[in-house]
Amino acid sequence: MIEVKNLTISYGGNSIAVKDINFLTEPGTILSIIGPNGSGKSSLIKGILGLVQPTSGYIEFIEKKQDPHTIGYMPQTPRFPANIKVKELISFFKKLEPVEEESFQKLFSTLELNNHMDKKIGSLSGGTKQKISILQCFSSKKDLYVIDEPTASLDPYISHLLKSLLIEKKKEGSLVIFSTHILAELQELADRFLLLSEGSILIDDSPGNFLRKNNKTDLDQALMNFWNEEYKTKP
Template sequence: MIEVKNLSINYGTNNIAVNNVSFSIESGNIVSIIGPNGSGKSSLIKGILGLVRASKGNIIVSGKTENSYNIGYMPQTPRFPTNIKVRELISFFKKLEEVDKNRFEKLYSLLELKHHMDKKIGSLSGGTKQKISILQCFSAKKDLYVIDEPTASLDPYISNLLKKLLIEQKNQGSLVLFSTHILSEVQELADRFLLLSEGTILIDDTPKHFLEKNNKKSIDEALMNFWNKEYKTKL
């Protein structure tokens, strides 16, 4: 479970990235965070990860405060040392934390990393680096997984594998937060979604209820309907 209470993140006096945001999500759910560029989405994610300090409020994951909770993180663009080999990087990961052997072996096989082990990270494609990021993120059981733009640079096979992984973690009782610009993924995967704009939450709903309320078949259409008929009327 994650509880975000009255969270604000400021970058200087006049730059409020997240403005008094509160929400609570039970474990065993997949929740999508969406919003246009500059909406506060990235700052909220960084706040949850402890990469930026909250100006106000707090974040509690599974009853634990910042720096003590158990998070798996997969960034949109992996940043690994370029001059070491894949096997050296994986060995380093395994020294940082105790991985689940069965999880690791299963993922290692599915991700087809065997033929890359003696290659240097700098020589790999973006997709192969994402495979290593998937392996690192999911080889140990976490209370919370934070996934940023999960399928942005993945081929269809690995994209489908990752989606199955997210569902698997949910079914095993973890909470999955993922940000995306691909709204069909929200409809496909999310039990709930948060739409941010200008640092505040405009929508906190389930995809099913939101579609029914707007009488639409796709999240794209429903959001456009919301924007035109509800939000703009309040400006």
């Protein structure tokens, strides 16, 4: 469980990326964060990952167990050392944390990485780098998975695999947080979503409930209507 309380993140002066945000998450949930560029999505994700410190407020991991929480992170653009080979990077992954070898090998095989083992990371396509990022993120069970724009450069087959992994991790009791610009993806996967704008939360709801309240079946249309109404009220 994560509690975000009165969270503000600024980068000096009047540059406020996140403004007094509050929400509480539950394990076994898929939470999506959406919003236009500059809405505060990236800063909120960085705050959850501990990559930036709050200016005020806090992000607290509330655990039912005494063990420290574990986080799997899959960025939109993987950044691995260009001059090492795939097999060297995978060996490094295994040294970082214990993996369940059977599950690891199954995922490795599904991602079809065997033919790339002797290639240097810098020679790989963006899609193959994302496959390695999937392997790194899901190579062991985590309490929290943070996924940024998960299907941006994936082919349909691997995109489907990743979505299946997110649902599987939810069923295992992990919390999954992902940002996306693809509303069909949100509607397919998310139990709940946050719409951010100018650093604040405009919507905190489930996709189904939001559609019912707006008497729509298409999330894209429902959000567009909401957005138009929201900005009609602005001076």
